[in-house]
Amino acid sequence: MQVQDPIRRRGRPPRQRDGLTDARELLMRAGLEVLTEKGFSATGIEEILSRVGVPKGSFYHYFDSKEAFGLGLIDRYGEFFAAKLDRHLLNRTLTPLARLHAFIDDAKSSMARFGYRRGCLIGNLGQEMGALPESFRARLQHTFEDWQRRFALCLVEAQQVGELTSEVNAQQVAEFFWIGWEGAVLRAKLERRAAPLDVFTQFFFAGFRSK
Numbered sequence: 339m340q341v342q343d344p345i346r347r348r349g350r351p352p353r354q355r356d357g358l359t360d361a362r363e364l365l366m367r368a369g370l371e372v373l374t375e376k377g378f379s380a381t382g383i384e385e386i387l388s389r390v391g392v393p394k395g396s397f398y399h400y401f402d403s404k405e406a407f408g409l410g411l412i413d414r415y416g417e418f419f420a421a422k423l424d425r426h427l428l429n430r431t432l433t434p435l436a437r438l439h440a441f442i443d444d445a446k447s448s449m450a451r452f453g454y455r456r457g458c459l460i461g462n463l464g465q466e467m468g469a470l471p472e473s474f475r476a477r478l479q480h481t482f483e484d485w486q487r488r489f490a491l492c493l494v495e496a497q498q499v500g501e502l503t504s505e506v507n508a509q510q511v512a513e514f515f516w517i518g519w520e521g522a523v524l525r526a527k528l529e530r531r532a533a534p535l536d537v538f539t540q541f542f543f544a545g546f547r548s549k
Contacts, residue, residue, distance in 0.1 A: 362400040364390040369411045374456035378408055379469045405471045408463075412474065415459040416481040423485060427492040434496035435543070438489075446535050449523070454530040461520040486512040515542060 368389040372381050383404055387394060401407040426441035449456065460481050467475060490512035496502035518538050525534035 361390070361392045361396045365392060365397060365400065365407070366411065366414055369407060370415060370459060371456075373408075373411060373462060374459045376462075377466050378463055379466055383407075405473060408471070409473060409477060411459065412463065412477045412481060416484065419458075419460075420484060420488065423488045427488055433501060434492050434499060435501045437492055438496075439543075442535070442539055445523075446532055449526055449535070450532060454526050454532075457523050457527040458520060461523060464520070465524070482516055486516055489515055518542065 365386060368386050372386060372389070383394070383397060387397060397407075401410065422444065423441060426444065427437050429437055429440065432440060460478055463470060463474060464478050464482075467478070486509070490508045493502060493506070493508035493511055497504050497506065497508065502508075522534045522538035526532060
């Protein structure tokens, strides 16, 4: 999100750090780190600022409010994860189902790398929607639908090459995956182990292979 109307913004523009990134980018990165670990409602602006040493005035130079910051984080995370999905699901050196496995393995490795402390930002926000600004609802739904669409296209390819029975509704299977996967991520974060992810993955693939 670029600064559209500098007259309405508060605070002074921040200096760049090490010539690599500006304060807005530092704030976005810190926000993603914190919100994949804990809830939006439980996170104060001061906690984000303290992580990167950015003054409060700089925060309001880029974001009108905490709500605007949250919406920006949803967009950033959605784009990041969509790129991760495409990297795996469009990899035609693998069969379609192998691509799904590759994505899942990558996601599991990411959780393990952070000791299962971080989950999915979109899933985390969805769970606390009752306490969030209403503007978040449509943005979260759109993100899930975008991920489901990408997943469904890969499932259709699996049908075309005979890895998946043609009787399966690819759209419904994709929706089922994300509903179940987000629950498995939540449980893995709770238990600090991979077992919930493994259980879900095993039953997901066992239920939809062609006979």
